[in-house]
Amino acid sequence: MEKSNRREALKKLATGTxxxxxxxxxxxxxxxxxxxxxxxxxxxxKGNINHSVCQWCYSFIPVEELCKVVKKIGFSAIDxxxxxxxxxxxxxxxxxxxxxxxxxxxxxxxxxxKKYHEQLIKDYLEVIPMMVKAGYKxxxxxxxxxxxxxxETGLKNCVEGLQKILPVAEKNGITIQMELLNSKVxxxxxxxxxxxxxxxxxxxxxxxxFKLLYDIYHMQIDEGDVIRTIRxxxxxxxxxxxxxxxxxxxxxxxxxxxxxxxxKAIIETGYKGYVAQEFIPNEKDNETKIAALKKAVKIxxx
Numbered sequence: 001m002e003k004s005n006r007r008e009a010l011k012k013l014a015t016g017t018x019x020x021x022x023x024x025x026x027x028x029x030x031x032x033x034x035x036x037x038x039x040x041x042x043x044x045x046k047g048n049i050n051h052s053v054c055q056w057c058y059s060f061i062p063v064e065e066l067c068k069v070v071k072k073i074g075f076s077a078i079d080x081x082x083x084x085x086x087x088x089x090x091x092x093x094x095x096x097x098x099x100x101x102x103x104x105x106x107x108x109x110x111x112x113x114k115k116y117h118e119q120l121i122k123d124y125l126e127v128i129p130m131m132v133k134a135g136y137k138x139x140x141x142x143x144x145x146x147x148x149x150x151x152e153t154g155l156k157n158c159v160e161g162l163q164k165i166l167p168v169a170e171k172n173g174i175t176i177q178m179e180l181l182n183s184k185v186x187x188x189x190x191x192x193x194x195x196x197x198x199x200x201x202x203x204x205x206x207x208x209x210f211k212l213l214y215d216i217y218h219m220q221i222d223e224g225d226v227i228r229t230i231r232x233x234x235x236x237x238x239x240x241x242x243x244x245x246x247x248x249x250x251x252x253x254x255x256x257x258x259x260x261x262x263x264k265a266i267i268e269t270g271y272k273g274y275v276a277q278e279f280i281p282n283e284k285d286n287e288t289k290i291a292a293l294k295k296a297v298k299i300x301x302x
Contacts, residue, residue, distance in 0.1 A: 042074035110144025211238025
């Protein structure tokens with residue numbers, strides 16, 4: 001009897017799946033690439049997500065050209081921009097949604113090691129007034145590599161270093177954001193590789209001007225359970241990056257994360273900041289790479 005019921009259920013499921021597939025084709029697909037007409041038309045964004053894109057993923061075109069691309073797609077922010085490029089952004093009315101202090105900052109030499117504190121403190125105290133003048137609010141920072149260091153020592157060192165710049169950040173309305181990166185594939189030995197570690201750092205600092213940059217791609221690799229983690233820790237998160245897993249390519253049906261559900265979960269937390277696309281387009285030519293960016297923005301615009 002059980003086998004018969006299972007067989008019937010599978011038949012119904014197969015029929016239903018076929019019907020669903022046909023229905024999806026008729027109704028349109030969230031993953032569908034822009035048509036030729038759509039490629040030249042700005043997206044009609046819903047306004048629930050503030051969209052951005054990480055410049056380094058599109059470094060195959062000049063910053064000036066990327067500004068034009070962003071405007072053409074229909075949003076107006078670029079992530080990870082250093083001071084030298086801010087005038088270009090301002091020329092095109094593009095916002096620097098996550099500032100970068102330039103070539104001085106390193107993912108491996110961060111706040112967890114006291115020997116880098118002097119230079120880091122100097123660099124951040126120099127860039128914060130520049131951000132204020134430019135009208136920008138967020139700047140990235142990194143924990144650095146472990147190099148044999150235990151978690152507790154790393155936390156204490158980060159607190160000590162960051163406390164030297166946070167008063168200036170607080171006074172000027174600037175938020176320092178430490179990025180969560182995976183240590184399994186891309187950044188071996190990176191210390192801030194788990195949300196719990198970053199949250200503990202945020203709690204110890206106790207400042208609304210220190211947040212975590214939650215990189216969805218990186219955290220899917222190192223810990224998974226993305227939506228639950230966002231819901232449970234959203235008060236410590238100040239920025240989001242995307243990326244397809246595996247490979248950090250386009251965030252469509254070719255990878256394992258369903259970004260519309262993730263974006264809805266982010267919105268439900270009351271988040272009003274930026275979500276920046278940080279995937280590496282693996283298309284062959286620049287036109288299709290840019291089309292991939294437009295497709296990704298459309299996927300995330302829930």
